[in-house]
Amino acid sequence: MAAYTQITDQQLRSLLSHYELGELLSFQAISAGIENSNYFVFTSQGQYVLTLFEHHNADEVQAFIQLARHLGSEGINVPAPLVNEQDEWLHTLQQRPAIICQRFVGKHPHTLNVQHCAEIGEGLAKLHIASQTLTPRRNDERGYAWWCQASSQLISTLPEDQQTVVRDELAYQTEHRAQWLALPHGWIHADLFHDNALFIEQEDELKLSAIIDLYNACDGAWLYDLAIVANDWCALSSGFTAEEQHSAALDQLRVEALLQAYGRVRPFAKNELLAWPLVLRGAALRFLLSRLLASREAHARGEHLPANKQPNEYYQRLLYHRGH
Numbered sequence: 001m002a003a004y005t006q007i008t009d010q011q012l013r014s015l016l017s018h019y020e021l022g023e024l025l026s027f028q029a030i031s032a033g034i035e036n037s038n039y040f041v042f043t044s045q046g047q048y049v050l051t052l053f054e055h056h057n058a059d060e061v062q063a064f065i066q067l068a069r070h071l072g073s074e075g076i077n078v079p080a081p082l083v084n085e086q087d088e089w090l091h092t093l094q095q096r097p098a099i100i101c102q103r104f105v106g107k108h109p110h111t112l113n114v115q116h117c118a119e120i121g122e123g124l125a126k127l128h129i130a131s132q133t134l135t136p137r138r139n140d141e142r143g144y145a146w147w148c149q150a151s152s153q154l155i156s157t158l159p160e161d162q163q164t165v166v167r168d169e170l171a172y173q174t175e176h177r178a179q180w181l182a183l184p185h186g187w188i189h190a191d192l193f194h195d196n197a198l199f200i201e202q203e204d205e206l207k208l209s210a211i212i213d214l215y216n217a218c219d220g221a222w223l224y225d226l227a228i229v230a231n232d233w234c235a236l237s238s239g240f241t242a243e244e245q246h247s248a249a250l251d252q253l254r255v256e257a258l259l260q261a262y263g264r265v266r267p268f269a270k271n272e273l274l275a276w277p278l279v280l281r282g283a284a285l286r287f288l289l290s291r292l293l294a295s296r297e298a299h300a301r302g303e304h305l306p307a308n309k310q311p312n313e314y315y316q317r318l319l320y321h322r323g324h
Contacts, residue, residue: 106198
């Protein structure tokens with residue numbers, strides 16, 4: 001369950017009383033995601049999404065919303081908060097910043113194919129281009145500096161051989177840091193897993209309808225954003241055990257569709273083509289570390305991460321990239 005903070009019917013009705021969104025009919029927790037608490041809200045006038053931010057303060061949320069509003073003005077379908085009768089969009093619920101947004105039509109993809117990857121490649125390139133003029137950009141709190149700081153604290157729960165791999169990878173990334181810093185960069189989504197996109201499928205046509213969850217958006221290498229997508233959207237499998245290492249491989253047809261669609265909108269620089277293997281490894285390392293952190297936090301609450309959000313998936317994916 002991703003709704004870590006529980007809300008009551010009375011609290012939600014109080015929040016909605018300052019909007020003209022109709023009468024509350026029901027609400028339900030959204031299980032996707034591992035960082036924020038999200039709820040579908042159903043009223044007599046429509047469907048909405050309530051988000052409670054578990055790890056961000058109000059000032060950080062302001063930055064996310066500035067990006068969402070900018071992208072919306074550029075024709076990119078992303079969730080922006082609704083404004084109430086007092087011209088307010090940011091609220092406090094259970095001592096956490098909270099917003100309510102319109103729910104987009106479409107569904108999260110489950111069985112991914114080349115069409116999905118082509119659509120998200122094109123959509124991500126458009127997001128990168130549309131956000132270029134928005135400044136200042138937010139620093140990446142889970143970037144290279146965090147990798148260095150967090151790795152020593154988080155890998156102690158791993159077997160010794162896995163700790164050795166992580167240390168070696170961090171040394172490799174440090175050695176090639178200058179290559180990273182030379183890559184074209186700007187606003188990135190930084191968390192564009194397939195449960196953060198919505199698709200509409202009608203007859204034989206598949207279309208991206210929205211990119212959601214901008215709450216990790218920050219300044220970063222655009223190629224890194226694409227690598228995060230590839231490691232998830234192009235994976236042959238997810239949530240596998242240590243004995244299923246072959247499942248860490250990427251489907252090269254989907255990778256090709258992703259890169260070609262992205263490149264048609266924003267052509268790659270030469271140094272990006274050379275850096276692709278390096279950045280794939282870095283993206284795998286980042287999500288191995290963040291899932292180790294999420295696992296530790298869940299354990300402290302007496303909970304467990306969903307099967308498809310386990311750290312081992314990204315350890316195995318890191319091994320795959322290091323071997324290819």
